[in-house]
Amino acid sequence: MRLLHTSDWHLGRTFHGASLLDAQRTVLSEIIEITRERQIDAVLISGDIYDRALPHVDAVKLCNWALRELAATGAKIVMTSGNHDSASRLSFGAELLDAAGLHIYADLDRMIAPVILEAADHRVAIYGIPYLEPRMVMDQLGVEKATHESVVKAAIARIDKDLEERRSSGTEVVSVSMAHLFAAGGVGSDSERELSTGNLDVVPVELFEHFDYTALGHLHGRQKVREHVRYSGSPLAYSFSEAKQIKGVWIINTTVEGLGEIEEVQLSEPKHLVILRGELEALLADPELEYAVDAWCQITLTDKERPADAMNRLRERFPDTVVLNFDPQGVDAKDQxxxxxxxxxxxxxxxxxxxxxxxxxxxxxxxxxxxxxxxxxxxxxxxxxxxx
The missing domain is CATH 1.10.220 (Annexin V; domain 1)
Structure with a gap:
């Protein structure tokens, strides 16, 4: 079987006040085309479908379009809720949508009913773990501590029982889990909302060791925490801390022996993010900076004294300058x-x-x-x- 792992679409998000809907449609179109061309059996979307609990109507329309087009490829769609989503709104009509091949996991009751994919010589069981807010689910899961580790551990214990029963039937079962959380060893960026203060949100990656593959969401950089535990990252950069990240998706192949080849497929960058630094006049005159003219720009000026009307002058050359910082250089301590x-x-x-x-x-x-x-x-x- 062939699975595609994506997450953190954040539909409806803006970038320093500018709409990203067109850029989001562009990268979603690429994901749809990859799904069609590579004959993907299931698309895994690991949370943060929307950027906020009450998404704008245009974001809902874009999501509806994307899911419809993905379903038209013949792939099943498995989607979990993230910390930005409203679980109850996202899961509306979930039981009815199962029949259409769209499987939404946004509550604990559905968590131990995996999506089953049938291959010729093995079966793939996909378990969706919704985002678990500790204080909201600790009683339901029977845990005493309101930590992300404790509730995720309890949720996985429930899944383990179901998985053990399925494997006892004699059929080879490849296990896949999906979750939206901060796994220990992951590298974050500025555009992610903290799940809790301090390190209380960190979940040990060892909790997922016995799954053949774990498709994680929440961190926006595509990365491997373990060979079989990965973040797909967001399909777009949502902060300048992601300017150097290469966005894409993972394609996971399964075999009767478990996890097969994992491929990375890159996505395009509809609009570049560029970080510039230097004195105002030099930045305005440098011909080698022509590549930044059509990009989102974060600029730090190093002039000894803040230039007059700096933002307007910069925008004459770099129209989409959205962040301006000032870090004066070359000033003697005695002149400070x-x-x-x-x-x-x-x-x-x-x-x-x-x-x-x-x-x-x-x-x-x-x-x-x-x-x-x-x-x-x-x-x-x-x-x-x-x-x-």
Missing amino acids: PSSYAQRLAKASSTEELVDDFVEHVRERAADEAEKELVRSVILSTREAKVSQ
């Missing part, structure tokens, strides 16, 4: 300004007080014209008080 509080304490006049405030707020000293304007306003105010 003292703290704002110290400068206020040392100010000997109202004019100096205002000048210090302007420099503190915008990280650039007032020029002579601005200083003259400040002096004239202060003088006018004083004259008005005297006339009263």
Whole structure:
């Protein structure tokens, strides 16, 4: 059998305020085409289908289209809920959709009823573990500690009983699990929502050791935690921390002996993410930066003093600059300004007080014209008080 592992679509997500629906449709079209061309038997979507619990209508329409097109390829679709999804909304009509080949796992009751794929010499059992919020499911799972490790461990114990019964029938069963969590050893990025504070969300990867393959979701970088425990990552980059990631999907082949070849298939990047650093004038003039003109840009300026109207000037060349940072370089320690509080304490006049405030707020000293304007306003105010 041939399985395709994807996750973290985050349909409806924006990138610094800009819609990503067109880009999401592009990469989903590629996944649909891969499913058709490679004759995939089942598509595994490991959570975070949507970016929020109440998705926008356009995101719902895009999801409906993608699932319809995937189903039209003849592949079964197995989908689990993620921490961004509303489990109850995602699972609406789940029992009815089973008949259409769309299997949604968003609650504990369905967890021990795997999707079964029949091959000539073996059977594949796919178990979907929905995202488990510890405090919401600990009583139902009979655990005392509200940790991700404890509830996942209890959920897998239930699956183990069902899997043992199926294997006792004599038929070779290849076991596949799906889950949405932070597995120990995984590498995160800035676009993921933390599941809990500290390290309470980390789940030992050893819990999945006895499955032939585990399709994980939540971390946005495609990666191997173990040879048979992997994250597919998100199909698009959702933060600049993912700028160098190569997005794609895993294709898993199963045999009578268990796990066969695992292939990585890359997806296109509808719009590049570029991180630039340097002085303003150099960035604007450098011909080698032409590749960044049509990209989403995060730019850090290193000028000694923050340039005036920096964002607008950058956007004249790099229209989609969405993040601007300032990290002055080459400033001697003796030339570094003292703290704002110290400068206020040392100010000997109202004019100096205002000048210090302007420099503190915008990280650039007032020029002579601005200083003259400040002096004239202060003088006018004083004259008005005297006339009263």
